[in-house]
Amino acid sequence: MKILVLGDVMGLSGRKAIKQKLSEIIKENKIDFTIINGENAADDGKGITEKIASEFFSLGCDVITSGNHIWDKEETLKYIEKENRLLRPANLAEGSPGKGFGIFISKDKKYKVGVINLMGNVFMRKTEDVFKVAKELSKKIILKKNVDFLVIDFHGEITSEKMAIGHFYDGSSTCVVGTHTHVPTADTRILEKGTAYQTDIGMCGDYDSVIGMNKENSLKRFFKDNKAIKHFPSEGEGTISGLIIDANEDTGLAKKVFRVIKGGKLEN
Numbered sequence: 001m002k003i004l005v006l007g008d009v010m011g012l013s014g015r016k017a018i019k020q021k022l023s024e025i026i027k028e029n030k031i032d033f034t035i036i037n038g039e040n041a042a043d044d045g046k047g048i049t050e051k052i053a054s055e056f057f058s059l060g061c062d063v064i065t066s067g068n069h070i071w072d073k074e075e076t077l078k079y080i081e082k083e084n085r086l087l088r089p090a091n092l093a094e095g096s097p098g099k100g101f102g103i104f105i106s107k108d109k110k111y112k113v114g115v116i117n118l119m120g121n122v123f124m125r126k127t128e129d130v131f132k133v134a135k136e137l138s139k140k141i142i143l144k145k146n147v148d149f150l151v152i153d154f155h156g157e158i159t160s161e162k163m164a165i166g167h168f169y170d171g172s173s174t175c176v177v178g179t180h181t182h183v184p185t186a187d188t189r190i191l192e193k194g195t196a197y198q199t200d201i202g203m204c205g206d207y208d209s210v211i212g213m214n215k216e217n218s219l220k221r222f223f224k225d226n227k228a229i230k231h232f233p234s235e236g237e238g239t240i241s242g243l244i245i246d247a248n249e250d251t252g253l254a255k256k257v258f259r260v261i262k263g264g265k266l267e268n
Contacts, residue, residue: 001111001149001249004031004260005177006242007184008067009041010205010212011233013264015052017204021240021262022059029244031060032106033113035151037179038086039066040203045212045233047072050079053086063087063104065117067155067180068125089119089155091133101137103147111249114147118165120156120180130156134165143172143252150252151245152176159185159199166197174252175245177201182211184241184259184266194253202241207265209234239264 004025009018018036026034036056038048046069053064063085070076070088080086080098090100101116116137119127143150150173154165162178169176171193177200178185184202191197203212210218213231220228240263246256261267 001033001106001247002029002031003113003149003151003174003245003247004029004034004242005151005153005175005201005245006034006036006204006240006260007179007201008037008039008182008203010182010203010238011040011045011235012043013233013235013238014203014205014212015041015055017238017240017263018056018059022061025240025260025262026060031244032108032111033149034061035063035065035115035153036061037066037153037155038064039069039155040212042073043233045231047076048086049073049075053079053083057085062107062113063102063115065115065153065155065179067119087115087117089117089127090137091119091128091130093128101141103141111148112146114141114150116141116150116152118152118154120154120158120161122161123157130161130165131168134168138169138172143174148249148252149174149247154178155180157181162199166191166195170195171253174247174254175243175257177243184261188243188257188259190254190257194251196243196245196254196257198243201243204240204242205238206234206236207239208236237264239266241266
């Protein structure tokens with residue numbers, strides 16, 4: 001079983017990269033299940049629309065995860081209620097629209113894949129205690145009982161929270177991937193008990209930028225230049241960034257894990 005997880009799709013450059021390369025990556029690597037973090041996929045880099053989500057699904061994406069920008073487009077509040085394949089962080093306030101986790105069927109109809117979307121507490125918008133919610137969910141979605149494979153997308157700012165969640169889920173999930181910081185970390189590995197892990201899998205977007213935003217304007221803002229305007233995405237050639245997890249069908253744990261860095265400035 002091969003699972004592809006891609007980092008935050010950033011604006012138009014990220015969407016173009018997905019449109020141009022996703023089908024090829026799925027075919028070349030014989031991917032059985034694909035997850036994309038889509039919370040920055042809108043033109044302004046904030047939020048996602050029904051049109052964009054539908055395009056991702058049509059290109060082979062099975063589930064879209066998100067994070068702190070999930071409600072930046074008002075239409076998402078209604079769309080997420082009817083589209084179970086679009087997740088929001090499970091530890092948002094009780095009563096929030098949509099779901100923070102789900103159980104989905106692989107393309108070949110053989111396996112149940114659980115996906116949990118979590119968001120960190122430190123330097124992020126206020127959410128419920130992520131570790132408390134993670135513990136509660138670990139009793140609801142159990143590897144090799146409720147699901148054949150289990151993927152955790154932890155959308156967070158600080159590395160320690162992500163690593164802690166990785167160790168918490170080690171041996172009880174297929175993989176834990178970090179998203180949100182838009183920079184891929186160099187700690188791709190399989191943890192002691194068999195869970196694939198990377199602190200942040202980066203973004204799908206233009207890396208000739210400041211975490212996906214236009215670099216010239218970002219510099220003006222940092223230098224408090226009065227000519228600076230509101231942040232807007234860089235629109236150069238995008239890089240696809242993420243992981244492929246080759247998982248054991250018997251245990252649901254990872255056998256191998258590979259980085260995907262394809263196209264754009266980062267690959268070069």
